[in-house]
């Protein structure tokens with residue numbers, strides 16, 4: 001390929017999550033043509049998936065069609081199709097229809113997938129929580145669970161959540177609240193139970209000790225059976241075997257136990273490290289390749305302080321996507337790329353209604369309760385602003401959600417409380433779960 005040919009080609013961005021969208025927006029702002037490839041025609045906001053799974057939000061509220069996301073960025077052409085192969089050396093992506101997209105540059109932003117660590121039965125029987133489709137599938141399953149009659153088999157109303165990180169803690173808290181609300185209003189035919197299992201010795205391991213204790217105490221107070229220091233040995237349709245020999249009768253296992261890089265990256269001709277994620281240089285370029293970057297959950301993003309890497313967080317994805325775009329623009333201008341500098345706004349988790357922990361800012365100042373929730377809301381509003389224009393709707397939904405004791409209103413059968421995005425009807429994403437479309441926005 002000649003130099004002129006290369007410059008004329010668009011930048012190919014594989015993945016339209018937080019990282020890919022941030023990168024494409026930045027490039028389009030500089031009038032650089034971009035082709036963005038994603039299997040879904042929407043961007044999904046993972047931090048709120050557990051709320052979809054527990055009927056607190058409809059699926060449409062955490063997904064946004066890419067055509068809306070890029071409405072004001074005509075330089076971005078979106079291709080909604082599965083990518084089946086990547087040849088990073090050639091900066092080429094092969095699509096499911098056989099077409100090969102070659103770019104002047106390639107940005108790998110394909111995210112991650114649930115990692116079952118080879119636990120027998122987990123891939124077949126557990127419910128992962130990584131996509132809107134996963135969340136909707138779990139919501140439908142829980143819908144059936146709460147409708148089981150008094151003669152339900154053993155474990156029918158027992159939910160085992162695997163993983164004591166933010167995903168597991170948030171999900172366990174929300175399911176426990178859902179069961180409590182349904183029991184309170186007489187809509188459960190028998191007792192329901194939530195168990196959280198983690199190999200480690202504390203919940204929310206990346207947080208400080210005070211947050212471990214706060215999360216533990218909150219979950220236990222809400223009836224969650226927290227089992228630490230034990231892993232999952234096998235998952236069956238009707239029970240879970242733990243590594244300490246315990247067998248828990250349970251027909252619902254939610255997998256928040258870890259993730260690894262998107263499978264397409266394994267054969268892409270790029271160096272990979274922990275979790276199968278792409279190894280990148282401090283400026284996010286892939287070692288040994290020209291004009292190829294990897295960002296977000298697809299990469300082991302260097303922390304800039306030494307040999308460490310940053311966790312898989314929305315803010316890391318968004319910021320690394322933007323930096324990759326800035327560096328591509330520098331390369332096009334004949335300048336050297338800059339190293340990625342992460343602006344750490346802290347880490348936070350919602351443990352339940354009215355309960356959150358946060359470690360705010362670079363120094364991770366610890367807060368809990370309403371202040372932590374305000375921090376959670378602010379950081380997530382910033383993340384959402386990349387793809388959803390109306391963050392004020394999100395903020396007012398958030399305060400309402402936090403403020404109100406609406407346990408008694410939780411209703412599995414009716415339309416859940418919405419974030420009032422107020423967008424037009426054409427803005428409804430096309431979410432398909434196991435061949436069937438999810439509810440419509442009106443639904």
Ligand SMILES: Cc1cc2nc3c(=O)[nH]c(=O)nc-3n(C[C@H](O)[C@H](O)[C@H](O)COP(=O)(O)OP(=O)(O)OC[C@H]3O[C@@H](n4cnc5c(N)ncnc54)[C@H](O)[C@@H]3O)c2cc1C
Nearest residue numbers: 015017018019038039046047083111296297312313314317
């Ligand atoms: C349940 C959950 C809760 C979370 N909560 C928080 C939180 O509270 N705060 C926080 O900061 N972070 C949170 N995170 C992490 C955060 O959401 C991620 O770090 C971030 O979304 C990663 O963005 P990404 O763009 O790298 O990947 P993704 O958002 O996963 O995007 C990757 C995109 O690539 C597409 N893709 C992949 N392979 C292909 C292919 N072969 N063909 C076509 N398209 C493909 C996918 O469809 C997807 O749209 C959470 C994650 C999960 C799973």
